[in-house]
Amino acid sequence: MADMKTAAYICKGCGIGERVDTAQMAKIATKEGKMHLVREHDFLCSAAGVQLIRDDIDKEGVTHAVIAACSRRAKTEAFYFPSAAVARANIREGVIWARPDTAEARETTQEMADDYLRMGCGELKKMKLPGGNPDTGHAKRLLVVGGGVSGLTAALEASKTGYQVVLVEKSGSLGGWAATLHKRMPVREPYADPQDSGMNELIAAVKGDRNIKVHTNAVIAKTDGAPGRFKVDISVESGSSVTEEVGAIVQATGFTTYDIAKLPELGGGKSANVIDQATLERLAADGAAKGQPIRRPGDGGEVNTVVFVQCAGQRDESGKHLAYCSGFCCGASVKQAMYFKDANPAINTVVIYDDLRMPGNGEDFYRSAQRKGVIFTKGKVTSVEAQGQGCEVKFRDLILDEDATIAGADLVVLATGQVPNSGVNIDIPEEEVAKMEVKPVSILNLTYRQGKDLPQLTQGFTDSHFICFPYETRRTGIYSAGPVRRPMDVAQATEDAAGATLKAIQAMENAGLGRAAHPRSGDLSYPIVQLDGCTQCKRCTVECPFGAIDEDEKRYPVFNESRCRRCGTCMGACPVRVISFENYSCDTVGAQIKAVDVPDEFSEKPRILVLACENDAYPAIDMAGMQKNCYSAFVRVIPVRCLGSVNTIWITDALNAGYDGIMMLGCKHGDDYQCHFVKGSELASVRMSKVDDTLKQLSLEAERVISHEVAITDIARVPQLINDYAAKINEIGMSPLKGFA
Amino acid sequence: MGDLNTQMLDKYRNNFLREVEEKVDDGDWVKMCMQCGVCAGSCTFGPDWEHTPQKIFMMIRAGKREEVLTSHSMWLCTSCYNCMVRCPRKLPITHIMHGLASYAHRLGLAPKNQPTRDFSMIFWENCTKTGRVNELKMTISVYFREGFVSGIKKMWTLRNIGRGLFFAKRLNPLELFVSHGCKDKDGLRRALKKADEIEARRRGYAVQPRGYSS
């Protein structure tokens, strides 16, 4: 600490100078904040203002700077000083814009500004300049697991970007399901006819690519390490094992078709003439190879009527079959109906659907099929039974609202769905796995403490936020692509593979530089643990949403910093507070909490601590300020990396310091979570449910600590929540704990 | 006319959709319906239709020939064109409804005494007689189509309207004797007769007997 030189910079621009007394703030920085250097400036983010700070760092030896100006989310480039630790006091969005410009509001507005500066000074003195994770790996090869259209595309995209690839395929040949297609849906204008799958060319391109090393008939025996330094043991055909070092992994393990035998009511497994779409592709390809039309599988007879049954064993509400829509199968049936119509328009083809889902240009393809005379009937098939050489299909016509029958269908094609090949579900307890008839087989065989494969979100699909951050899984440096991520068709899988590959490349590069990956991309801080205080409680190893923490033989946590996303959930979990980041710790936040000037209980000025997630809630509060949606002057907002990083000590400290209420604003959790760290907000809510005991011990009302799920768009709602809570606090009265700290 | 129906039944067997595509005006659009139901919800007399256009399209695909062609439904079309402009697939639904009604009539399957059909027939006969509509004669024909007594009754209930229109100079008994009309009504009727011949040739029907030859 000897060489720490602190400085405070108070900006008067953007109206700050007119709204608050900056001279008074400067005095506070000197006297209370104990800053070595305090400067006011009319326009701090101007070239001159920035130069002033830079000169102080270079010439005056300033190591720590608090900038009291705009939000930490604004002017990040101007106020980027890589050689100094920087704290920001949010006087613009968080104070003057969030408060009415009136004479009566002036006093409380000034108090807010003063407090934010005190908090900034407090935080600053506990911060260190992050140095970057020293435990880096520099492997820049990409492992692609799966040799279907997703995997092949991923490999080729990586190679084109200049990266080496190791591709592992379980079967003896490349191409996966896509290679078994007779034809695929069109991808070009006029989207009218099925087209060649192009898989032969894709396979040839991969085989001919010197950047890509292909292992077929190969599985992964072990995956060890972290981004930038994964060591992967691959069992190859000969029975021997190869170890490859890679920087990141794309898992493109695709899907298995839903077993048609589970659909006996639709004739699945009971009649040879009831087949799934995959089988029809094979029949069509075989027929084409021989130059013959598609024949009845049962007896080789002529096909005159084909019925396609959509949503077979899908979108099932009974819990017996797949609950979801696989998305690709309407297009597949339309395409397959065309196999018949294109060969012979006299063949009667009927597609029985509930909702025909033809996204993108699929609509044009659908119209093309209608023009070709494919009949589309909105209905729900109730039974398919063998009848003579063919089948009888009974269904409820949902337009005419009556039962109907198609007799003499030569072929019935069931549009079954995609079941993801995602390996072991690590959330299923071992004792339940032991009871299973068919034991799940791991794909990655990760050596991670939390389990062998990627965590699953729902329905067996690997975790990923469909909208905000697709491809991301809960294992840093491992990205999923294609139908293992969500059900999809060839075109979507191709695009998916390119996206996942680029994310994987980013992750490798970041790992090599000791920086964090999404969403704190580029962050140089990393978790540091003081093992001498650790009680081996395992909370950090269990709760880390990213499986970054393993355990050693003595059951101490082993941090794999490159797997870490820097959310701080471990820090929030640690009961003995031995985990911290250089610039974010129990102390940096605790110092802010303690720095606030809490007026006595007769002042009628309560203090409310708001702990706001920096990803959604904090920007929402900032934007509320930008829109001049005013809120109570009694709140003091501290941004946190994730609610998961909130340590209960902060709550206890704040209550003891005489705060009257605490609001925690984090992201939505659950299956449709919006938490950037997937499980952070969920873990926080579990932990906070236990805060009630603390409150009871302190004889405080339960309402003194509340939490809300907030989205980044809640710009009008957040000020309302704050104001409602301020009114609530007013109702229950001031905290009795003031003045005891 | 029953003969034509038998002929068509033989020709198309169970493929009513194909029959509609080939024989009904704009019938080749029927297959393009995507069953959204906007037409049904947009129809002026929709609640009175036994089968909405959406259902009719589905029934055609389902081969319900008899049910469709003997239905009153499409005769309830007011030609408001609401369905047509709203159809996301741009089906000319109004025309298809007219086409189906017309085809049903041609086959002799349209319901007996269907009021719109009868009115349509009267209108056509009226307007092609001289080349222009004689509103008074047309009105009388409509009211008396179910016989003399019922005609008198209808005329009696509507007497005030008639009187009002007379005083407003928008109805005049003189029309019974002095009709408007084309000078070259013979040329017009020859052209219409020819049109019928061409139509019959194109569709493969016998020419409908009409009173065009004056």
Place this chain on the structure above:
Amino acid sequence: MAKREYAFYPGCSSQLRGSAANYLVSVESMCEKLDVKMTQIPDWNCCGASISYAGSSELARHVLSARNFALSDKHLPGQDIVATCAACWLGGRETIEKLDASSQLLADTNEALKEAGLQYKPGTEIRHMVEVLVEDLGYEELGKPVVKPLDGVKVAGYVGCQTNRPFGIAGESFENPMYLDKLIDTVGGESIAKYEEKVSCCGGSLAFCEPEKAEKQIKNIVESAYDHGADVICTPCPLCQANVEVYQSEINRKQGTKLNMPVVYYSQLLSVAYGGTLKEAGLDGHIIQPKKLQDIAVKVVKK
């Protein structure tokens, strides 16, 4: 010479002693004030309307329209045809569209027309009178001849169906066309922006054969106008005008209502505003008297 010249296709209902005879009268006085010359197509025939589909065939209906086009082309070459009736205009446009799209249909039509010694040449334009007003003249020019603004007259602009769908006036929406409201405002009347029944169907020709169903529509159209405090309903279509005006007494008789809402044409509003007399504006042709308009028509204005 008149500023603008058109071939005029009045249609059957507009003829002398016809149900829309006053429409023709008002159009003529309106056009005179606007310096628009309309010459009737010699020997024009009925368009077949929308209702003739059972009695006729598609080809026969095209022959009817094409005969009018051929006559217009022969006697009034180069002039756009203007129809005042929605159904006449719609039927004509359909024929043009269909014959443009099918050379076979065009050949068949001409084969039939040959019997009358005529030939239809593609390229004809048929326009609705309203199109001439709003497109060729424009609202500004339409406002110039106003000498008696329709102050204090609240008008429900009832567009109905066939002037609006499926073709409509260019640039207008099917669900809420504004041209009629703009015309009303142009001549100093007060339009009703939120008139719900603006584009509802009056039942059309089915008022003849399915009167009960049509009366249900008409009742809504009139009641909605009352709800908005309208003094009069205004329409661009002769069948709408006739149905909505004429059947009110029937609805009153059957349902005990007291509907008495006058229904006029846009051309009557313009004619009155341009200083037309009762007779010139065709205001003597109503069963339900448009009192407010009549008062304005008889008022003497100082020049």
